[in-house]
Amino acid sequence: MPPRRPEEWFDDDRFWIVTYPFMFPPERFERTAGEMSGLLKLAKPRGKAVLDLCCGPGRCSVELAKRGFRVTGVDRTRFLLTKAKARARAAKAKIEWVESDMRDFVRPGAFDLAISTFTSFGYFDDKDEDRRVLRNILDSLKPGGVFVVEVMGKERLASVFKPTTSQPLPGGGWLVERHEIFDGWSRIRNEWILIRSGRTETFRFHHTVYSGQELKGRMEAAGFADVRLFGSLAGGEYGVNAERLVAVGKRP
């Protein structure tokens, strides 16, 4: 049995349900094939067993399964797993779906490749729990297995940071976002205010932001070897123009 833990923001299913249309618009799914081509070039997995940790609606899982990989998609949010299953059915892709918290999922020596995409890492208040997730991933890889993690890096965030932004929502209304950096530039606190038909709904969430070197250091401390950094899944340099932070490491 997984341990009982205090509720955190990501345990609020309504957050994932309400934000789904703009977090996962059709364009995000359309980009996925190109992203997975880039990811596979960076990772060069030796075998076909893939762990998609925090797989959400199965964007990457389904694309990798279509390319002949045996994918296990793990996520805590049943609503998103239901979307993932429907997507896999439509693509005639056979995928194993596991409803689990990333702190609990570990399957020793099972995978050639593990992925964590679209800022699905760094969610926990207790940084030891991020460390534990990295250990779970390392243990779940075969020796020589590769882990690819893709997040918004701290360097990028610092260069584009605005305390308040707004954007129109698909289907009408507005999303107003407020952002605050705290804990000595290690965390970001976000408030998303959805304004639709004259009504507002507010969600608050926070997570750790890693610089390239911090993420590399955490991965090395967890036991990953040959950790390399990139500025996108296409493999660009993690330099001033990097839009994303991608780290690739191996289980020795």
Ligand SMILES: C[S@@+](CC[C@H](N)C(=O)[O-])C[C@H]1O[C@@H](n2cnc3c(N)ncnc32)[C@H](O)[C@@H]1O
């Ligand atoms: C931004 S989405 C990314 C989804 C997917 N990786 C992608 O690239 O489309 C973050 C995902 O993390 C999942 N998640 C959040 N906290 C989690 C936890 N503690 N354990 C497992 N999954 C979690 C959410 O349900 C959601 O699917």
